[in-house]
Amino acid sequence: MTITIKDVAKKANVSIATVSRILNNKPGYTKETEEKVLQVIQELGYHPNGIARGLISKRTHTIGVLVPEISSMLMSKFIQGIEHAAHENRSSVIVCHTESKGQKTQKYLQLLQEKQIDGIVFTSGVFTQDHYQIINDTNKPVVLLSTESQDFPIPHVKVNDCHAAYSATEYLIKKGHRKIGMVSGNRSDIIAGQPRIDGFIKAMNTYQIPMKEEWIVPIGFNFEEGKQGFTQLINQFPDMTAVVAASDELALGVLSVAYQRNISVPDQLSVIGYDNLRIAEMSTPTLTTVSQPAVEMGKKAAELVFQMMETNKPVESYIFPHEIVERQSVKALS
Amino acid sequence: MTITIKDVAKKANVSIATVSRILNNKPGYTKETEEKVLQVIQELGYHPNGIARGLISKRTHTIGVLVPEISSMLMSKFIQGIEHAAHENRSSVIVCHTESKGQKTQKYLQLLQEKQIDGIVFTSGVFTQDHYQIINDTNKPVVLLSTESQDFPIPHVKVNDCHAAYSATEYLIKKGHRKIGMVSGNRSDIIAGQPRIDGFIKAMNTYQIPMKEEWIVPIGFNFEEGKQGFTQLINQFPDMTAVVAASDELALGVLSVAYQRNISVPDQLSVIGYDNLRIAEMSTPTLTTVSQPAVEMGKKAAELVFQMMETNKPVESYIFPHEIVERQSVKALS
DNA sequence: CATCATTACGTAAACGTTTACGTAATCTGC
DNA sequence: GCAGATTACGTAAACGTTTACGTAATGATG
DSSP: OOOOHHHHHHHHTSOHHHHHHHHTTOSOOOHHHHHHHHHHHHHHTOOOOHHHHHHHHOOOSEEEEEESOTTOHHHHHHHHHHHHHHHHTTOEEEEEEOTTOHHHHHHHHHHHHHTTOSEEEEOSSOOOHHHHHHHHHHTOOEEEESOOOSSSOOOEEEEOHHHHHHHHHHHHHHTTOOSEEEEEOOTTOTTTTHHHHHHHHHHHHHTTOOOOGGGEEEOOSSHHHHHHHHHHHHHHOTTOOEEEESSHHHHHHHHHHHHHTTOOTTTTOEEEEEEOOTHHHHSSSOOEEEEOOHHHHHHHHHHHHHHHHHHOSOOOOEEEOOEEEOOSSOOOOO | OOOOHHHHHHHHTSOHHHHHHHHTTOSOOOHHHHHHHHHHHHHHTOOOOHHHHHHHHOOOSEEEEEESOTTOHHHHHHHHHHHHHHHHTTOEEEEEEOTTOHHHHHHHHHHHHHTTOSEEEEOSSOOOHHHHHHHHHHTOOEEEESOOOSSSOOOEEEEOHHHHHHHHHHHHHHTTOOSEEEEEOOTTOTTTTHHHHHHHHHHHHHTTOOOOGGGEEEOOSSHHHHHHHHHHHHHHOTTOOEEEESSHHHHHHHHHHHHHTTOOTTTTOEEEEEEOOTHHHHSSSOOEEEEOOHHHHHHHHHHHHHHHHHHOSOOOOEEEOOEEEOOSSOOOOO
């Protein structure tokens, strides 16, 4: 049923080699035969079979992206950037939902290998020994997005989490705040948890602001955890005037509990978020936050993958600058 | 360099046919040879090449999904559901960002065809003649998600937009509201625009509530448009007590402007949204809204694709029930 | 006009699988 | 113990391309 290059060749009275040449712009045919063949292709409605092509060329023009959570707003921005870069490189992207599970991640890595994809963007939290094993013997380019690996030589693109959290804290301090709490990711999360806590502590120390351990509540990154974390924080630190949240979702959780308890933001409490997702503009009050250029980061990560494919050389990691976006949730103390 | 089935066969002293049989659980080998071959596969670290496989089987275990906007929260839920169903059917999904552009959509359809994907979930607004053309001669299963086509016999899964908007409006009416405005999608959007407006009007008529044309502001679906639309609406309808927003993002825009103008929600103004995205729980106040079970819908759409592949028969469209989720943004008038 | 380079093709072998068909060995039932 | 059925394989032809190599025809050069 399906029309192949042979059918085209036969009908155009040429060999399949000639058709192939025309299809791929390789030299070796006259203008006339080209026109003839092109016309036959039209008539027959022929489309080349990418699978057969891939079998020979060993390129599938497909890259895989592993994400822990598809419908996370941060991840969907990453994916958007990746898709964009892929499209510019005539490739498409397969999304793999790992649910942060090591086993599912491994299964997906195998799957991608069998599918002969050209490269991988890995956004799925911690990158383990097992993952490296698989990836290493596939010999395909991989880049880590918003994560990194200290054990293996794999390029990454991210912002400097510690530094960004430092900036956020410093921003509050410069606004006159001294009693500052933090709701953050778990300490066991060595990518986005502990480093941001470190940044917070470092800023407090640099500005010689005394602080207590219980001013920091490590709990996670989502909205519910933000509500929980802030509830705990406000109970053990009632005269706090500002809080740095390690994600925008956390910050919204803070806003939500504050609203319930009639704590006015920013008049009684200042809040700074992290990520600069779209919800940061959509909340009431709008959220001052540390911006991660997520779409750009996704784009860059994918571009590095393509660069590695072409040059066959390792590439440099890329650290994106962060930036404080001022909105309404932080007030200067007089 | 790459290890093929031949290498395995040679090292195990069997033919490639036998290896293939073992790989695919087809009968015709003893326990002994199986063990032997399996062991060699382990030793060599062999992985079957899905491309070569696909060339023969004509199945790539890949489906494509076309979305107008990847980082829309609604779309990412759809994608999540689709990915889930795909994974359960041992397939993976390629995401294609169409930007609602007909031309890009067509390009992507061609691409997917060349990639020999097994089926398509189409979530990209209006489904045109041109799209049908391409899809029809590929002969692959397609299902429309959250859209439909009156011209072509393609199954869809969605909620009944008109009915859902009717319910939302009715809900407000039953809470005692009479002066109700609407911020909606454009009238030219025959999928999610006009039908929801129709539902609104129908409810007002059914309950014999007089209304004016300018109580409806068709403008779009996102946050910014919500702000704009509501600003316009409140100016020409100042004594309005409630508003139905055709999306949660629109509703958040309403909330935002109301906050700026010191209109208290829900005390002075009730707001009902549409979609039940995660932001509906995260806003202040939390948003009463019409729930679309987006993840389930995505899942169902993909499942229909697989069903069509297996049975080779057309399937029925599927209308999901909607549901009002009560939160804090609507108040009963006494 | 003879020689050589270039052009415009065609032939056939890959790429890594699956699978129809053939064949020798083993098993079954009497 | 023998005919026939069954089992456990091997051989080779597909699947739809790309591409190295060969060849005849054309063009350029002296």
